[in-house]
Amino acid sequence: MSWSDVPVRRAEVFGGPMQGIAPTSGVRVARMSLAGRLALVNAVIALITIAIAGCVSYLALARELDRHADAELWSKAQALAHTFAELPDATSRDAWQQGVRTALYGHEDLHVAIVDGRNKEALFASSALAEEALTRIDWRAQGVDPAFWQFKPSYPVASVAMPIRLAQGDNLKVVLSQDRSREELLLARFTSGVIAAFLALWALLLVGSWWIARLELAPLERFSQMAARTGAGSLGHRLELNGLPRELAVLADEFNSMLVRIEQGMERISNFSGDLAHELRTPIGILYGRTQVALSRGRTEDELRQVLEDNVLELERLSRLVSDMLFIAQEAESNVADLMTKVDFRKLAEMVTEFMSLAAEERGIVFAVTGDAGVIANEVLIQRALTNLISNAIKHADTGSSVRIQIGRSGNGAAVEVINQGEPIPAIQLKRIFERFYRLDASRTRQDGGTGLGLAIVDAIAKRHGGRVSAECGPGRETRFRLELPDQKGDGWKVRAER
């Protein structure tokens, strides 16, 4: 059997799934190959089948041989009895000898004895075997099965007795014995021949099934080659589906889709960290430059205070950026269903507008909240989403205009729309504003402290709830953001506290 050394993989992950995974720990355990196992199973089944077939054919042959020999023995005995009855001098020894010689000519396996029917005394025996048969035969069991006995070791004999009906009424019997060693030999030869043939066949089956299994499993090599080639930096390889059996093709297809998903995930992560580094560079650069300039020569206390105040603003923005990033990162991990409650959109909108009324007042903006609806959702998250949308609306609304918040049912859930009047967003940028760090006017948003993550957070929250957020710019400088959340059903949405 083909045993091979297969290294046992032990993934050692330190600090999360994105860290490097130690490929193999070098532990090697002797395992039997799959091809070997299949071949062995096949061979065992074949062995059992062959053994059963061999036994059945052996028994059938033995029975047929016996039946044939018995029939021949009986008919020969009958013929002999008849011949003796017809002899002119039926009770003379010479006549018997003569009769036996003619009757058994060419039948060396047959031995004849003639006995007195009453006292079973031997009157004539053609051989020592024929004489011994008289002591072995069961005189009462006539016309049934022959008596089987051993003349010498491995010299099986079958004997039958048949009355001879003489004209003068003498009671004689003929005992005919057949040497069955020829049948025995035939069976023995059959058995050894069959065993030899079966052994050869079995070996052929074993090798054949091992070979076929190996051939069929050969494509599995592709998987291990692929796994060996794949790493965080090389996720572009795909398995070739051509020539794979159906089961493996399905597996390979799933494997390929998994690689695609991992590749996309890796790309997102790498884009995200790239963006993050880029975003951090600007405020850090500003802080660094400003501090260096301040230190380059002697400054008055007022000048230093001004620098520190400016730095505080920048640091505030930085800290907001970091907490937004943290929020997005945690959001990807958290289970939104953990804190699901009945959320009243109307109450929430009133709360948020109240909270932002000062910022709105500064720009002469008034709020108008209309409608009423609610869904089961994570209230903290929905409040955050609403705050982001409303603060954007305040920032981008024309001075002295109004920001409308319209609440209503939508499909199988609820929707809240935040509408403001202001500079419209160009159509091609409408799709991109939900991307992380995407801003229409980076320099302007820098000044107002935006991080470019507000809408990305709204989008993440909507998706977390199975909903969506969209934006459109209508006629009359109207910008409308719509957040739709479906009603939550099913076991996945455990409501912890009803309000």
Ligand SMILES: Nc1ncnc2c1ncn2[C@@H]1O[C@H](COP(=O)(O)OP(=O)(O)O)[C@@H](O)[C@H]1O
């Ligand atoms: N109501 C709005 N009207 C016009 N532009 C908007 C509005 N809301 C968002 N935007 C644009 O979308 C961009 C992304 O918004 P957001 O993700 O909240 O980032 P931030 O507000 O930090 O700049 C903003 O820079 C802005 O250009």
Ligand SMILES: [Mg+2]
């Ligand atoms: Mg914003």
